[in-house]
Amino acid sequence: MLVLIIAANTLLFANDDEKKLETGKTLLQAIHSDEIRNIMRQLNSLVYEREYTELELRKINRKQIELLVNEAAALANIASNLPNIPSFKNMDNESQLAFNAMAKQLQNISGELEKAIENNHQDEIDAAYLKLQNTCNTCHTLFREE
Amino acid sequence: MNIKSIYTKNIFIIVLFLISLTVEAEHAGPMDLTLGGRLKVDAIYNADGVGGIRTSKSDLAFSPGSIPIGNTGRNSFDANLRESRVWATLTLPLANDALSTYIEFDFFDTKKDSLGRTHIANEPRMRHLYSSFKNITIGKTYTTFANLSAFPEINDANGPVGNLLIRHELIRYNIPTSWGETFLALEKGESSFTSAIGSSFQVNDDQLPDIIGKIEFSETWGNISAAIMLREINANHRIISGVNDKKWGAAFSASGKIYFPKQDNLRFTISYGNVLGKYVSFNAFNDAAIDNTGKINLIEILSAHIAYQHWWTTTLRTSLVFGAGHANQDASIVPQTANKLFTSSHVNLLWSPIQKFTVGLEWLHGFRELENGNDGHLDRLQFSALYKF
Numbered sequence: 001m002l003v004l005i006i007a008a009n010t011l012l013f014a015n016d017d018e019k020k021l022e023t024g025k026t027l028l029q030a031i032h033s034d035e036i037r038n039i040m041r042q043l044n045s046l047v048y049e050r051e052y053t054e055l056e057l058r059k060i061n062r063k064q065i066e067l068l069v070n071e072a073a074a075l076a077n078i079a080s081n082l083p084n085i086p087s088f089k090n091m092d093n094e095s096q097l098a099f100n101a102m103a104k105q106l107q108n109i110s111g112e113l114e115k116a117i118e119n120n121h122q123d124e125i126d127a128a129y130l131k132l133q134n135t136c137n138t139c140h141t142l143f144r145e146e
Numbered sequence: 147m148n149i150k151s152i153y154t155k156n157i158f159i160i161v162l163f164l165i166s167l168t169v170e171a172e173h174a175g176p177m178d179l180t181l182g183g184r185l186k187v188d189a190i191y192n193a194d195g196v197g198g199i200r201t202s203k204s205d206l207a208f209s210p211g212s213i214p215i216g217n218t219g220r221n222s223f224d225a226n227l228r229e230s231r232v233w234a235t236l237t238l239p240l241a242n243d244a245l246s247t248y249i250e251f252d253f254f255d256t257k258k259d260s261l262g263r264t265h266i267a268n269e270p271r272m273r274h275l276y277s278s279f280k281n282i283t284i285g286k287t288y289t290t291f292a293n294l295s296a297f298p299e300i301n302d303a304n305g306p307v308g309n310l311l312i313r314h315e316l317i318r319y320n321i322p323t324s325w326g327e328t329f330l331a332l333e334k335g336e337s338s339f340t341s342a343i344g345s346s347f348q349v350n351d352d353q354l355p356d357i358i359g360k361i362e363f364s365e366t367w368g369n370i371s372a373a374i375m376l377r378e379i380n381a382n383h384r385i386i387s388g389v390n391d392k393k394w395g396a397a398f399s400a401s402g403k404i405y406f407p408k409q410d411n412l413r414f415t416i417s418y419g420n421v422l423g424k425y426v427s428f429n430a431f432n433d434a435a436i437d438n439t440g441k442i443n444l445i446e447i448l449s450a451h452i453a454y455q456h457w458w459t460t461t462l463r464t465s466l467v468f469g470a471g472h473a474n475q476d477a478s479i480v481p482q483t484a485n486k487l488f489t490s491s492h493v494n495l496l497w498s499p500i501q502k503f504t505v506g507l508e509w510l511h512g513f514r515e516l517e518n519g520n521d522g523h524l525d526r527l528q529f530s531a532l533y534k535f
Binding site: 041042044048049051055067107 | 274288
């Protein structure tokens with residue numbers, strides 16, 4: 001549970017010193033998701049809640065992750081259609097390949113996380129969530145306007 | 147801790163453990179036991195003492211009813227670890243779901259030692275003990291009437307005036323929906339009264355549980371909840387032998403937590419009703435007054451709190467909190483020394499260099515006014531360090 005919250009915070013405030021995630025614009029605006037950011041913000045805030053019991057925190061956390069899976073799957077779907085938009089076509093070949101690989105990975109990990117939630121295995125959820133967080137973080141770092 | 151208390155708590159734990167073992171044996175599923183807690187150290191300076199005795203709970207956690215009327219000239223300093231907590235969860239897969247049990251203790255039990263000192267006694271106090279299976283929760287935990295996300299992040303253990311923060315025995319049924327959740331609950335009734343001479347007392351005459359319904363809307367911008375409560379307030383033979391009286395009353399509450407850019411958030415609770423006494427502001431007002439003929443007069447209460455939390459950086463934040471509670475009671479029944487109005491203001495600066503650890507300083511100003519117009523105030527400075535494990 002705490003692992004998930006720390007991961008959420010890492011994503012929300014990652015690279016904060018460089019103001020990348022907070023102020024920078026993604027290079028490909030089509031895959032920006034305010035919903036995902038809001039969900040991550042709620043996940044992060046749970047660690048500072050003082051009166052929820054551990055069982056209640058788990059329940060809220062599970063709900064937020066389910067929302068996150070839906071949003072991530074939608075995002076991956078958008079990403080897979082990116083070759084049709086102009087800003088993607090302006091990227092060099094190497095960047096296009098890298099982006100496609102990241103989009104595919106996002107799709108796979110969303111599915112993995114969804115399955116872990118269905119199975120109700122906390123360890124699997126934690127692991128898949130960390131992978132998702134890393135994928136998001138890497139993509140946001142790579143594909144951002146200077 | 148007295149023998150009876152030890153016995154009761156241990157019996158609870160043993161029974162739960164045996165139930166879990168039995169269910170596990172029957173279903174051969176893996177049992178998951180998780181332990182955790184927090185260490186919290188508080189250093190508190192009261193600019194005007196509260197409660198009258200140095201080591202009363204009021205000196206350690208804000209209790210509006212203990213704000214001194216007039217300046218007592220008694221400043222005090224205290225340090226304690228009583229708000230530290232330990233908890234355990236026991237989860238057992240069962241019928242495509244999970245039976246989860248939770249138990250939590252803090253150290254706020256303030257029994258006196260043989261010399262009458264309470265500040266050295268840090269005995270465990272059970273905060274929660276409940277089990278959840280599918281949509282049903284049974285046990286002792288926070289009332290369904292409250293929205294816990296509306297509780298501001300402050301150092302004080304009790305929170306602001308207007309806060310709904312009571313734990314007691316309940317049975318709760320929740321229905322998850324696409325937009326949030328609906329709750330129905332029966333909770334322990336325990337009426338509190340103001341007598342004709344002004345003293346507060348509780349009776350064990352309640353015959354029906356409190357009935358609570360709540361709907362909660364959750365979205366990525368936050369959540370808002372609305373709750374309704376029906377209570378029967380009952381007193382038998384309390385003032386005049388042979389005189390029984392009971393009255394039904396209702397209360398409403400709306401509360402929530404709304405997110406702003408970054409981590410900033412607004413939390414609020416507003417409550418109104420004539421059976422709120424036990425539920426709001428730590429029973430600073432009572433549920434009802436009993437007149438000289440033994441008849442019950444319900445006390446109408448309006449209370450609210452609002453809190454804005456601003457994040458200065460990713461680790462440093464400030465909460466600005468204001469709470470107020472007002473009782474509209476029949477002046478011909480309650481004494482002139484009965485509480486009429488409370489307010490509290492809190493401002494803090496908290497820092498979490500790592501997420502498990504928070505340290506910070508908080509200032510609290512409390513105000514209390516009686517029916518006769520006399521008032522008093524309390525200023526408190528509280529330093530806290532909290533580590534979650």
